[in-house]
Amino acid sequence: MDWSKAKNIIIAVLLAANVLIGGNLLAQHSREQAQARQATENAYAFLEQAGMQVDAQLPDQEKKLPVLFLRLHKAGEELTEVRYKDYPIVVQGSGIGYEIAGTGQQAAPTIPAAEALLKLYAQLSAEGSVKGKRVESVELVYLLSPDEASYAAQDTASPAWQIRVDGRTYYVDAYGE
Amino acid sequence: MNERARKVEKLKNAVIVVLFLTTVLLLNLTWRSEGAAPFRLSSVLDFISPDVWVPDASEFIAADYTVCGFGDATFSRDADRAAADLDDLLQEFRAESANASFLINEVTEQQYREMLTGYRCLKVVLSCPVPFGEFCDRNQINRSSVFDQVGTVSALLVSEAAPESIFVEGGGQCWRFISDSEQDLASPLLVSLVRKDPIYFTAGSMLGNSNMAILPLTSSATLASSTWESEAAADVERAGRTMAESIFGENFDFVRRITDSFGNVTYMYGYGEKTLTCLTEGSFEYRTGTVEGQDPGFYNSLQNAIAFVATRGGWGSDRHALGYRLCGARTEGSGRNRLYTFEFAQMLDGMPLLSEDGPAIVVKVCGGEVNYYRRAVVSAAAQQAEEQQTADAANVLAGNCHLIHSVLGGNVLAASSDEEFAFVANRFRDASAGYIVTEDSLTPAWVITMEGGTKFFFGLYDAVPLGFTRD
Known part of the structure; x- marks a missing residue:
């Protein structure tokens, strides 16, 4: 058998496969980015039409994040504000200190900021008119809402979109549930 | 081959290896971008590994013991012969139902007392009450509409007082099934009556009332105290994690995990739709929100409960000797809200292990779905x-x-x-x-x-x- 010729064929086939798969991946990635940009623009347009002003810049890149395990401290002990990578950690409730004890083993994709904004819009419009409301900021954070009556020593913070509207802060689950 | 050609061939080999690896890498990236999560056996919720042992529901609905009445107000109680007696009784019932029809009468308290104390009789007591209609279907007993009068069955008996009849006890009542063939159904079964110590009497005769439950006059035993530990004692944290993975499947890495100051861990999915609490003592409690759905019936609900437990803690490794007994079964509600509660006692050398908190395993099923599971299993000799x-x-x-x-x-x-x-x-x-x-x-x-x-x-x-x- 002419191994040299066979190797040439194998190289050609593998090259072609790499080009095909790589090209497909690139095309898919471009398509997804374009879709995300379009979705953000659509959200802007929809909210404007509904009378809601969006002053914040909506990030359009998808993120994959794990949950965070936080070790909690009682009120009275030194409070620390910690971030996980670039994301602030928000612990609702007064006088609760915390430190990061670990992360979940897997990361899951978060919903886009535009989708979170639309979910909030649905909630606010159910409560009353949204005309004239101003979206001041949209940011991805880690949120923990501990049960104040419990004696949790450790709890779990999940990614959430923090959206400020007319000075009030709202949170939308970033895993989309 | 000259030196240059050899170098070219080596270069080709290296290129092939690199291209192969990049192909694998790109395929992996493609697969991930399609959103497929890493494969987890536990995430395939309806799949049960062939290595997982799932007992059949019929193994749990068994005879608990046989009461032999000797016609002189004395009795004996025997657990060893109960399975064989139940088989014989069911065989009689099945055969008779195929060839004859039954008339059904409710037995009065007086009649019941007479037929048990004044005549030889044999009564097989089940480990828990079972809906009679499904019990008949499961045991291939032909039934007619008159059978619908009987709600549940907790015991079957025959008596010399009415040899052509089979009696069904359940829900505090006793029903006489009279065969129109007038065949003697009792004698073949009563032939095997044997006295066994200790002697039993009715509570009524010992305590001075009409209570027909039986009590031993005296008894002896060889049971001794022994130590125990939780099945999860070797590594409670790992056992809890394994249980949580089996329950939450692919969502396990995203459930909320709360640890209290005692070390008890609660896993919570959503806003409490599903919670699993793992106590440091090695017991577990799983709950979901309200579930409703089409009622699959008692046996199917029991089988669903058994399958659920099989993949979440299991029924033990000995497939030939079930270490558990169904010691209680209750039904609440109706239609789409019918809730079945099954209680399983752990058995040690034929004796049930019980505690103030109830039996080792409790499962509740509604609409074919498990909405509650409590497990507190021990290891002991x-x-x-x-x-x-x-x-x-x-x-x-x-x-x-x-x-x-x-x-x-x-x-x-x-x-x-x-x-x-x-x-x-x-x-x-x-x-x-x-x-x-x-x-x-x-x-x-x-x-x-x-x-x-x-x-x-x-x-x-x-x-x-x-x-x-x-x-």
Whole structure:
């Protein structure tokens, strides 16, 4: 058998496969980015039409994040504000200190900021008119809402979109549930 | 081949390896971008590994014991022959139902007392009540519309008082199934009646009322106390994690995990739609929100419960000797909200292990879906002692009337000792030996079951009160 010729064929086939798969991946990635940009623009347009002003810049890149395990401290002990990578950690409730004890083993994709904004819009419009409301900021954070009556020593913070509207802060689950 | 050609071939080999690796890498990236999560066996919720043992529901609905009546108001009770007696009884019933039709009458208390105490009889008691219609279907007993009068079956019996009949007990009633063939159904079964120590009498004859539950006159046992530990004792945290992975599947890495200051861990999915609590003592409790759906029936619901447990803790590794017994089954609600509660007692050398918190495994099923699962399974080895006399069951009852009355009575006003005695004597339903799981040991105990299902535990040899179940 002419191994040299066979190797040439194998190289050609593998090259072609790499080009095909790589090209497909690139095309898919471009398509997804374009879709995300379009979705953000659509959200802007929809909210404007509904009378809601969006002053914040909506990030359009998808993120994959794990949950965070936080070790909690009682009120009275030194409070620390910690971030996980670039994301602030928000612990609702007064006088609760915390430190990061670990992360979940897997990361899951978060919903886009535009989708979170639309979910909030649905909630606010159910409560009353949204005309004239101003979206001041949209940011991805880690949120923990501990049960104040419990004696949790450790709890779990999940990614959430923090959206400020007319000075009030709202949170939308970033895993989309 | 010259040197240059050799170098070219080596370069080609390297290029092939690199291209192969990049192909694999790109395929992996493509696969990930399509959103496929890493494969997890536990995430394939309906798949049961061939290595996982799922017992059949019929293995749990078994005969508990046989009561032999000798026609002179004495009885004996035997667990060893119960399975064979049930098979024989069902065989008679099945054969007769295929060839003849039945007329059904409700038996009065007086008639019941007479046929059990005044005539030879054989009664097979099931481990828990079962819907009679499904019981018949499952055991290939032809049934007609008259069978619908009977709700549940907890025992089957035959008596010389009416040899052409089979009697079905359930829900506090007794029904006589009279075959129109007038064939003697009782005699072939009564031939095998054998006296076995200890002798039993009815509670009525020992306590002075009409209660037909039976009590031993005297008894002996070889049970001894032994130590125990939780099945998860080797690594409670890992056991909890394994249980959580099996319940939450691919969502496990995203559930909320709360650890309290005692080390108990609660896993919570969504806003409490599903929670799993893992206690440091090695027990687990799983709950979901309200579930409703089409009622698949008792047996199918039981099978769903069994399959659920099989992949979440399991039924033990010995496929030939089921280490659990279905000791209770209740139905609440109706239609799409019908809720089945199944209670499984762990068995040790043929004896049930019970505790004040109830049996080892409790599963609730609605619409074919499990919405509650509690597991507190222990590891222990049975210890045997020299045979010794136990405390008399009748004296245990009589000597603890005040305790039992104060727990069950609910009356604010104090009752006289006679009232307490009458209260207890009328509500007594069963006395059997078992083990109670206390904080530091498995203690041999009398398990006294009262009307309504509450169980009281007393030391088997010293009659010391050891606790009672709280519903």
